[in-house]
Amino acid sequence: MTVASSPSLRWRLVKRLVAFQTVMLALIVVIVVVAVWGTARFADAYEDSALDVLRDALVRNTDGLLVLGETSDLRRLRQEAPDLWFIIRDKQGRDLREGRVPADYAPFAAGMNHIQQIRLGEDRAGIDKPAAVLKWVDSAAGRVQILTGTQGHMSWQHLFWGVSLSSATVIGPLFVLMALVTLMVTPIVVRRALSGLGAAATQAGRIDIGQRGVRLPQAGVPAEIMPLVKAVNDALARLDKGYERHQRFLADAAHELRTPIAILTTRIASLPPGPEKTRLLEDASRLAVLTGQLLDFQRLDQQERPTATVDLAALAQRVIVDLAPLAFAAGYEIDFKADDGPILVTGDQTSLERALTNLIQNAIDHGGRRGTIGIRVDRSGRIEICDEGDGIPESETERIFEPFHRLRQDGRGAGLGLNLVREIVRLHGGHIAASNGPKGGACLEIGLPLAAPTG
Numbered sequence: 236m237t238v239a240s241s242p243s244l245r246w247r248l249v250k251r252l253v254a255f256q257t258v259m260l261a262l263i264v265v266i267v268v269v270a271v272w273g274t275a276r277f278a279d280a281y282e283d284s285a286l287d288v289l290r291d292a293l294v295r296n297t298d299g300l301l302v303l304g305e306t307s308d309l310r311r312l313r314q315e316a317p318d319l320w321f322i323i324r325d326k327q328g329r330d331l332r333e334g335r336v337p338a339d340y341a342p343f344a345a346g347m348n349h350i351q352q353i354r355l356g357e358d359r360a361g362i363d364k365p366a367a368v369l370k371w372v373d374s375a376a377g378r379v380q381i382l383t384g385t386q387g388h389m390s391w392q393h394l395f396w397g398v399s400l401s402s403a404t405v406i407g408p409l410f411v412l413m414a415l416v417t418l419m420v421t422p423i424v425v426r427r428a429l430s431g432l433g434a435a436a437t438q439a440g441r442i443d444i445g446q447r448g449v450r451l452p453q454a455g456v457p458a459e460i461m462p463l464v465k466a467v468n469d470a471l472a473r474l475d476k477g478y479e480r481h482q483r484f485l486a487d488a489a490h491e492l493r494t495p496i497a498i499l500t501t502r503i504a505s506l507p508p509g510p511e512k513t514r515l516l517e518d519a520s521r522l523a524v525l526t527g528q529l530l531d532f533q534r535l536d537q538q539e540r541p542t543a544t545v546d547l548a549a550l551a552q553r554v555i556v557d558l559a560p561l562a563f564a565a566g567y568e569i570d571f572k573a574d575d576g577p578i579l580v581t582g583d584q585t586s587l588e589r590a591l592t593n594l595i596q597n598a599i600d601h602g603g604r605r606g607t608i609g610i611r612v613d614r615s616g617r618i619e620i621c622d623e624g625d626g627i628p629e630s631e632t633e634r635i636f637e638p639f640h641r642l643r644q645d646g647r648g649a650g651l652g653l654n655l656v657r658e659i660v661r662l663h664g665g666h667i668a669a670s671n672g673p674k675g676g677a678c679l680e681i682g683l684p685l686a687a688p689t690g
Contacts, residue, residue, distance in 0.1 A: 282364040284387040288312045293374045301331040316386030513564045548573040554591045566604040573612040579686040582663045590659040593652040598622040616683040623676040632669045
């Protein structure tokens, strides 16, 4: 199943800021248009009102003559200015006239061909705009010259487009600049604002069962994300308390079991020899080993890296002496070999004894009750325990070290022994591996770093 990638907060903010700026700038244009339109003086002072209406209504008929189409703006202009007058002339000299041209402007009408643009009647007192204008304009009928009065009011369409076009020269570049700045600045601002969240995510990735008491840092976390960080920290605190209760229960249970197991072992030892006694001794030994494993897990959980010096050869010899009776009773022979001289490593003697005990116990349980269990200790800090049983499937050579994993569901033990061995070896900076020996049985090997020479 493919998991969709999470949306980027940074680019979501950039898109929304750009969209917000666009809406705000458009709103500003509308407000300006409405404000200007609401100012009667400005509308009345617009001198091209009639000229714009005439230009928009101007077309040519089938004979190519200039005519006015009946538009709503033209009808309104005729109502507002009953004395409307104008002269429209194209470059070919054909013209379109209506109304009576005031006598003061008749000379200009006669000389239109020689005039590009003029405003008439500007010097009249009390008039905010000229009485008439003469301009060349582009229309649907081509480029024409219009002489007309300044009657009428500016239409809202002309006002809107006029303000929009004039504003575009200022607002357009401003909007482009704002968008570019937003694209560059917003990612930096968001990254800095969320830097505390990144530190919290990094710390969360380091949380492990072996590192309790870890909490996500709250420094620099945005206020909107702080409830989530606090909730995660509260959950981690509850998990730590639950784990501690669980560990205390296991330790208390293991301590309570040691006495009855010791009593049981003593009573079994007093029974007459026979197969039943052997099986009972094996079962009692497993109970004792399981109890020791639970205590070892508790102790390892609180233990720092060991610093004592331990002789691996002597340690292996002590463990073999303790387990040899159990191995002989189960039908095995023991073959122990160690290189000459002390083989010193830095470690915790009790933990290393437990690890080696578990490995030999594992060989006794899974060696098929036949052949020889071989233990080798060499000068490099390597210990190898091999049996002549059925061996380990290749697919299981890694999984056998997982907690509660057993090769056979009907096998004995809780599946904690090899997991405990791996944790002890890791604590000592070593490694452990499983393979099959030349005789088909399982071989488990641990390697520990040698202690630094003294003196």
